[in-house]
Amino acid sequence: MEYSGGGGGATLSEMYQSARRLLLSARDGVARVERLSSAPTSSSYSSAPLVGGGGPGDPAAAEGVRREVAQIQGLCAQMDRLWRSIPAKGQRDLWKRKVEQLSEEVDSLKETLDRHTLRQQKRILEAKERAELFERANGESSHVLRIFDEEAQAMQSAQSSKRMLEEAYGTGVAILHKYADQRDRLKSAQRKALDVLNTVGLSNSVLKLIERRHRVDKWIAYAGMIITIVVMIAFWRLTH
Missing domain, CATH: 1.10.287 (Helix Hairpins)
Structure with a gap:
């Protein structure tokens, strides 16, 4: 038996299959984002664009994956309402476990994406600080050498x-x-x-x-x- 949200909407099974496909796509997207962000700069920027476009340092690179995660969470919320209306207890418990497992997987994927975003922000900040230090060093090289001699x-x-x-x-x-x-x-x-x-x-x-x-x-x-x-x-x- 198929359960739908009414009004000719998608059934619970269709929502679940859509959510699983989105989850697989989001996992692949996160893996590509992390792989390219950890690669050397020269090879990273010459690689193909990620989901949503942009290079590994571009916030839009992970934005497509984040949209997929949001879609999965929305589907989980809809499925959570639908399985509660199933009259048969066995089917209701089965769909409850499926939806809860899917929610846990997408939450774990979102945490991974959030950690990646924090690492990228930290790298950008460190790169900016290094660039500022090199810029100051180019103008103050003699002063730095004198400091080293004094030390x-x-x-x-x-x-x-x-x-x-x-x-x-x-x-x-x-x-x-x-x-x-x-x-x-x-x-x-x-x-x-x-x-x-x-x-x-x-x-x-x-x-x-x-x-x-x-x-x-x-x-x-x-x-x-x-x-x-x-x-x-x-x-x-x-x-x-």
Whole structure:
């Protein structure tokens, strides 16, 4: 049994077949649009016109496909009204599934076309920005070269400063190690001297004098470490 919208209009089966043909045509159109838009510029513009005419960068190239999608959506809306009026539940459920599947396919195709349109708009914008950059570069090539030279010199200076700082750091570490060795030797000598003095029975005043001298030597060693660190920090700041 055929179901029509009344008034001698197309039947549900005829609408469905028309919608399927349009869907196949729209799929082919989207595939051609995407294929030509992703091809190199020279080959793309020499290719045959797409549905609706125009090159891959022409908005009219995808406009024909978009019109087909709109026609399919219109047919789906009409078929959605028609299958609801089918009295037999089995036929009604069958047409419901067919129309819903067709609607999902055309919605997916429309999303693909929308994504393609967004990509094309992005490419056009990027191409325009590149053209503006090249135009400015042609008028400012000497300025750009000078900037590159300054950047190269700055990088060389930074590398030299880094090497000098590493050398200064190594020197400072060596000095600190030397101070540490001297402190250990002073402690050892102090212990030996105390042992000798205790053996010969020197007075407590002499021992206290030696202890004060040891504290002075220790502060001298600490001061030397601090001065070395301050010199390294100041040198680093001057080179940067």
